[in-house]
Amino acid sequence: MENLLEVKNLNVDFQLEQHVIHAVRGVDLCVRPQETVVVAGESGSGKTVTALALTRILPPNARITAGEAFFDGKDLLALNERELEQVRGSKIAYCFQEPTSYLNPVYSIGEQICEAVIFHQHCSRKEAEKEAARLLEDVRIPDPRRVLASYPHQLSGGMNQRVFIAMSLACKPRLLICDEPTTALDVTIEAQILQLLKELKARHGFALLFITHNLAIAKKIAQRIYVMYQGKVVEGDETSRIFAAPRHAHTKELISAYEKIGKL
Ligand SMILES: Nc1ncnc2c1ncn2[C@@H]1O[C@H](COP(=O)(O)OP(=O)(O)O)[C@@H](O)[C@H]1O
Numbered sequence: 001m002e003n004l005l006e007v008k009n010l011n012v013d014f015q016l017e018q019h020v021i022h023a024v025r026g027v028d029l030c031v032r033p034q035e036t037v038v039v040a041g042e043s044g045s046g047k048t049v050t051a052l053a054l055t056r057i058l059p060p061n062a063r064i065t066a067g068e069a070f071f072d073g074k075d076l077l078a079l080n081e082r083e084l085e086q087v088r089g090s091k092i093a094y095c096f097q098e099p100t101s102y103l104n105p106v107y108s109i110g111e112q113i114c115e116a117v118i119f120h121q122h123c124s125r126k127e128a129e130k131e132a133a134r135l136l137e138d139v140r141i142p143d144p145r146r147v148l149a150s151y152p153h154q155l156s157g158g159m160n161q162r163v164f165i166a167m168s169l170a171c172k173p174r175l176l177i178c179d180e181p182t183t184a185l186d187v188t189i190e191a192q193i194l195q196l197l198k199e200l201k202a203r204h205g206f207a208l209l210f211i212t213h214n215l216a217i218a219k220k221i222a223q224r225i226y227v228m229y230q231g232k233v234v235e236g237d238e239t240s241r242i243f244a245a246p247r248h249a250h251t252k253e254l255i256s257a258y259e260k261i262g263k264l
């Protein structure tokens with residue numbers, strides 16, 4: 001099948017005062033339409049930087065030094081700002097680890113979702129309000145009216161993550177990138193969010209690029225897994241094969257660490 005996203009030889013450096021950090025080193029990966037792909041790896045291995053580079057929302061001291069990232073046939077790394085705007089948040093949406101810090105504390109949830117809906121769907125205020133309530137129902141928020149009138153600090157982390165996922169659906173993405181969306185949540189809420197993503201994916205047909213340091217989650221949700229280590233993809237394959245016959249020493253270590261604590 002044609003790839004929806006195809007990343008080739010991605011390299012990202014950070015320029016520090018005294019030296020350069022080569023954070024992402026020649027990463028290749030692809031995501032097919034409607035597929036769930038996990039990028040796994042220990043903290044600091046380059047997962048987040050890889051994801052941010054795709055839509056060029058990197059910190060100012062980062063530089064993409066080489067690579068291509070084809071999405072829908074266009075190289076995201078070669079687009080100009082205006083072309084990139086059309087892809088960012090409209091065909092590709094992001095969810096992050098700390099939803100609360102990406103939501104604006106001074107606006108109600110309803111105002112923030114409406115703003116996203118109006119931006120993406122070019123509709124009236126009234127239509128946007130209807131759509132906001134529908135989006136909250138879509139992410140299984142039981143009392144949308146109350147949540148629409150709330151402010152982010154009045155909601156739990158799990159609820160804010162649902163709100164953030166709802167907002168990212170406003171643009172009807174073809175690719176949803178989730179960067180450790182459940183790492184800050186407790187395990188029961190984590191299970192609910194993973195279940196929700198699975199349902200939404202089935203319903204809306206987007207592809208999911210899910211980033212996690214947690215191999216148990218990777219095993220549960222991924223069709224394919226890329227394992228990152230020190231800025232490189234050291235191994236990438238079907239999930240069942242990664243767990244049945246890991247090739248790279250780091251993957252073997254990770255798997256046996258999880259097996260030892262009974263988490264796989
Ligand atoms: N803002 C930054 N400034 C300098 N170096 C950074 C910055 N962000 C990330 N890095 C470097 O990039 C590496 C990969 O970071 P990251 O992609 O966030 O890791 P992961 O998401 O896998 O935990 C880090 O180990 C660090 O060396």
Ligand SMILES: [Mg+2]
Pocket residue numbers: 047048049179180
């Ligand atoms: Mg990260």
